[in-house]
Amino acid sequence: MPREAPYLAVAEGLRARILAGEWTIGERLPSRARLAVEYGVGRNVMQRAMDRLIIDGLLEGRAGSGTYVRVPRERLRLIRSRHRERGEGSPLRSAMRERGRADAWDSHSQVRVPASDTIAERLAIRPGDLCVHTHYEFLADGYPVQLSESWEPMAITDGMPIVLPEMGPLAGKGVVERMRSIGVVILTVVEVPRPARATQAQANLLGISLGDLVLQIERTIYDTDSRPVETADIVIPDARREVVYEFGVDWP
The missing domain is CATH 3.40.1410.10 (Chorismate lyase-like)
Known part of the structure; x- marks a missing residue:
């Protein structure tokens, strides 16, 4: 079986933690550098993982501020x-x-x-x-x-x-x-x-x-x-x- 891309594995780990409520809605996540160290991956891998969760609507990036758990909007x-x-x-x-x-x-x-x-x-x-x-x-x-x-x-x-x-x-x-x-x-x-x-x-x-x-x-x-x-x-x-x-x- 082909090995899962590292950034996808990291993204799923972060997704599980977000859905479990480790970070509440509107809360800022730790920096990419800190999370990269925690997961034992490079910063580029962590960036791709967080970009994946931004695309999926779980996170949002705020220029000059960081990455936050996205506030759900009424559709x-x-x-x-x-x-x-x-x-x-x-x-x-x-x-x-x-x-x-x-x-x-x-x-x-x-x-x-x-x-x-x-x-x-x-x-x-x-x-x-x-x-x-x-x-x-x-x-x-x-x-x-x-x-x-x-x-x-x-x-x-x-x-x-x-x-x-x-x-x-x-x-x-x-x-x-x-x-x-x-x-x-x-x-x-x-x-x-x-x-x-x-x-x-x-x-x-x-x-x-x-x-x-x-x-x-x-x-x-x-x-x-x-x-x-x-x-x-x-x-x-x-x-x-x-x-x-x-x-x-x-x-x-």
């Missing part, structure tokens, strides 16, 4: 529905109150950003065609709960008062209302969810640890001519959000 439900965002007519929303819903956001838009090859393909435009690129950080009760990066072709909105999603007469109203105001009617939204691990930049913005599990949703919005009018990459931390998709039934 709130996020409903993604075909119904209007306000929730009218949604049975699931009427059956339960969606707590932790984003109630504020910060945003920053850039205009005339050339589309990358990937974004151009998603928007059915040419690489280098100009877009409006907007970065969002969504908050609930003051805590970051979701990130999003959005791209809209400037060929659709250039020179219009709604060119910037968060400025102008329809600021914050969403893609559907903004596009309708210039005669573009939205018909379809396509979402492709994929599990991923948080990058360092995402972890910093969401207040989670590097490598934490996140759900990445690639969303593209189409008008009645099947033309993509917006595409976005949405990042939701798995430890804080349980994503639920709700669909209506079309009767014959």
